[in-house]
Amino acid sequence: MRLDLKKFFSGGAEPETVRCTVDLSEVELDGEKPFVSPVEVEAEIRTAAEGVAFLAKTRYVTEQACARCLRTVRREESKAFSHLLVREDEEDLPEDCVAVGGDVLDLDELIYTDVLLSAPAKVLCREDCKGLCPKCGRNLNDGPCGCETGETDPRLAALRELIDETD
Numbered sequence: 752m753r754l755d756l757k758k759f760f761s762g763g764a765e766p767e768t769v770r771c772t773v774d775l776s777e778v779e780l781d782g783e784k785p786f787v788s789p790v791e792v793e794a795e796i797r798t799a800a801e802g803v804a805f806l807a808k809t810r811y812v813t814e815q816a817c818a819r820c821l822r823t824v825r826r827e828e829s830k831a832f833s834h835l836l837v838r839e840d841e842e843d844l845p846e847d848c849v850a851v852g853g854d855v856l857d858l859d860e861l862i863y864t865d866v867l868l869s870a871p872a873k874v875l876c877r878e879d880c881k882g883l884c885p886k887c888g889r890n891l892n893d894g895p896c897g898c899e900t901g902e903t904d905p906r907l908a909a910l911r912e913l914i915d916e917t918d
């Protein structure tokens with residue numbers, strides 16, 4: 752969706768609310784397409800002293816595999832974003848501004864960027880997820896797997912030998 756901001760940059764416009772959806776179903780993150788619903792956007796646009804104030808609330812649903820146990824994690828997300836929109840040709844732009852070329856804002860692109868930048872680096876089904884057994888692959892959140900756990904990490908074998916020699 753493209754928004755014409757000319758009247759807001761002129762300074763005489765009343766605040767407006769825009770509602771739309773942005774389809775991110777084809778976006779891939781870590782080999783998955785996590786967006787199972789369109790991103791619902793409700794944005795308020797109003798004139799500000801330095802440019803145009805843009806305040807958006809988003810809602811969407813994601814499904815991704817847990818980074819430790821691979822169970823599907825479904826999350827309903829609600830996020831808010833705010834930006835100061837300025838004309839691209841203005842000089843000495845503050846770092847937190849979004850430059851708009853030709854008085855037209857590509858709302859889909861801005862929401863796409865905001866949502867992706869707010870996505871977690873890794874998704875966990877729960878903070879204390881135990882993951883999978885490295886031997887048999889059983890999900891350790893469901894209970895112990897019965898594999899022998901007394902095995903030492905091979906990288907620490909030399910240290911074990913030193914300890915055994917001193918005993």
